[in-house]
Amino acid sequence: MQTVVIVIHLxxxxxxxxxxxxxxxxxxxxGMGGGAGFMSSRGTANLLTRTTAVLAVGFFATSLLLSWMASLDRKPTSILGNAPPGQSQPAGGVTPVAPPTSGxxxxxxxxADEQQNQAPAVPQPPRSQ
Incomplete structure (x- = not known):
């Protein structure tokens, strides 16, 4: 159904x-070029203006229809209250593991700062590869 609406829209x-x-x-x-037209200039302007208006309404209608059809597949989600399954809270009797004190x-x-302070103060020349 969506493919048909897209083709009509295009x-x-x-x-x-x-x-x-x-x-x-x-x-x-x-639209330029002499007076050799199949209709008078006024009639052509009316026809083109009305055709543009009808096509514009069709364009907006198919755009809204496509937007509505695309929203049917979306699932509402909440960013509050949903914890990922791997990060659930521990049970009441289990104590959490303390983070390591070193490292x-x-x-x-x-x-790394101490190692940089111990490095020689003389800059090394660049080496060619």
């Missing part, structure tokens, strides 16, 4: 683009 878009390009504007557009991020950074 056909409306192509015809709407063509209709807008055929309309006469200040610069002439694609944390701050200790690692402190060790």
């Amino acid at each position: 056909m409306i878009v192509v015809v709407l683009i063509g209709t807008v390009l055929l309309q006469k504007s200040e610069g002439g557009g694609l 944390g991020v701050l200790d690692t950074l402190k060790k």
Whole structure:
């Protein structure tokens, strides 16, 4: 069903683009060229204006229909109150494991800083590869 609506929508878009390009504007557009037309300029303007309006309504209707059809597959979700299954709270009788006291991020950074302070102060020349 959605594919059919998409095809209809695309056909409306192509015809709407063509209709807008055929309309006469200040610069002439694609509708320019002598008085050898099948209709008078006033009749052509009325026809193109009405056709554009009808196609615009069809474009908006199919756009809304496609949006509504896409929303049917969405499932409502909540960001509050849903914990991932691996991070559930421990049961009442179980005590949580304490985090390690050594080997944390701050200790690692402190060790890296101490190693940099012990490095020689003379910069090394770049080596070619």
